[in-house]
Amino acid sequence: MNRRIGPPNRITVRALLGRVVHDVDGERVGKIEEMRAVQVDEHLEIREYVVGAHGALLRVAARPVLRWMLEYFGVSGWRDHTIPWDWLDVSDPAHPRLLRPHAALHAIHSEPPPGDGSP
């Protein structure tokens, strides 16, 4: 399904959601799970993308429920990366690219941001 509307500089949130992000070296980083946006004048500006590193879980309907259950029972080690907007190239929403090596993310964020993505 074509998710571009009009000129290529317009995409939608759902076109990006769940897409796998790869870094400059082609290494898999994770899937786009969430975005943080800030109100500026009349618009919302996206400032950060939250990419979840659970490649093992399938994209099933109950994924948020499974994740909650695992967290509830103390299964941690879920790493979410928070990527600043200018580090991610989303011009091709099907293939978002991290403009840095994967390792650069560990320098800025090594634990899951609070209250992010979990119910």
Added chain:
Amino acid sequence: MTRTSYHVMRHLIDNALVDRSDTPMGNVDDLTIELRDGSPPRITHIETGGTAMTRGLTWPFGALLGALAMRWGAGRGEPFRVPWSYVLDVGVDVQVDVDAYDTTALHWERVLRDRIVAYIPGSRP
């Protein structure tokens, strides 16, 4: 506005959409993003209904409902778009400064009401 910063999935996507008089008009099914060189991407519109609603669904519902929306939907599948500047409040619901009955969001509500429900006694208060 009650907030200045949002988690897009948590606070916006799939949340209920209401008009200026709190009449439900669907959900925030998708959001339009404008990409700009050298500036953060901007969310410009809320999209509701039509194929915006079916985009998030897996097979078979996505394909089935998408086909239904394009065949029978008010905008032939095109979602109804509200500019972000029309947003009045983001709290329990996302409230926008429109009148729901003027939009395509309530097309089928009107059709059912005018063609069938109105003829059945007891349908009006």
Added chain:
Amino acid sequence: MKPRRLFEITLGIITSVGGYLDVGAIATAAEAGASFRFALLWVIALGTICVIFLVEMSGRFAAVSKHTIRAAMRERLGANFFVWTYVVESIVHILALASQIGGICLALQLVTGIPFHRWAVPVALVVWLVLWWGTFKLIERWIALLGLITISFAVGAVRSHPPLGAVARGFIQWAPPHDPASYWFTAVSILGALVSPYLFYFYSSGAIEDRWDETHITSNRLIATVGMGFGSIMAMSILICAAMVFHAHGVGVAEYEQIALLLTPTLGRWGFYLFAASLGIACFGACLESALTVAYELAQGLGWNWGESVAPAKASRFASTYTIAIAVAAIPAALGVDPLALTIFTMALTAVVLPAVLIPFLTLMNDEELLGTHVNGRWSNGVVLAVSVLASVLALVTIPLELFGG
């Protein structure tokens, strides 16, 4: 707590009379009493505890977050999750609705002698009319009032002078006295009958219709306990009556006509009519609840205008949904499908589906953003999780056994 709040107990009672005490509960409790005497009382107690927790959570959720469960599930768990769970649950709800319509038809057959399938269309029509013309408050109050007739079960149980020692043992001992496969299947059916998902979806929608807020939290606990406790006592009474009337004489319960004799030894000819009236009214309440639930869930999930107190012209899609649900659910009874068999089947199916319904609900009840300090404690989580998993495991094990065992 304001005295006026006590009237809101009616929401609890109608939920109980409709959602808790329905054709499934009556049939399975009677079956349990006839086959195993008092041995399965503990299952009713377990089901009651679980339901009290669920209903309390459901009310608390609506009062604090101002969301209905369905709308919140869509927001937190996504559109895809909503669609899949809605389709599965609606199938169960419509089967339940069909069973309840069958129950009313049977009650009418008992009293008039006219075969039940001829009642299907008129009954469906009356159910629909009440929803179309009525308001939530009206339905809530009338069904709660009429539902009090089910107290005749308790009267019958007391007048049958059951041996109290045996009754008490029924709460403590859970080992099957005989025929384990059938015992556990009956236990599973009871759980499936008592813990009906439409029950707490309905309650949360009702709390929103009644405009509850945080000040209702304390009264909600009372309402949930008294309301479900009421239904529970009636279900236990049915079991005790069946044990005293049927088990004592070695009579099994295969037909509804037999169950109808439940109250005649203790209440005479009145007992027969009271049974029919109780069955009819409990099922009627259940019909209203399950039909509304099908419509509530769809409307809340898709962002339509909704509400039983809203005139159909203002919520046309919502009203059309319950109309279609009732029409579809009337078909089995009209075709002469045995309501008892349909009921047992639906109850077992409900038990299997239960974790899929309850676990997402639990994720919401632990969501701090929605509930603040009113999130679930460990007990609430534990009880619900345990019972739903138990029900499902038992169902998956015993259904094949029952099917193949005879």
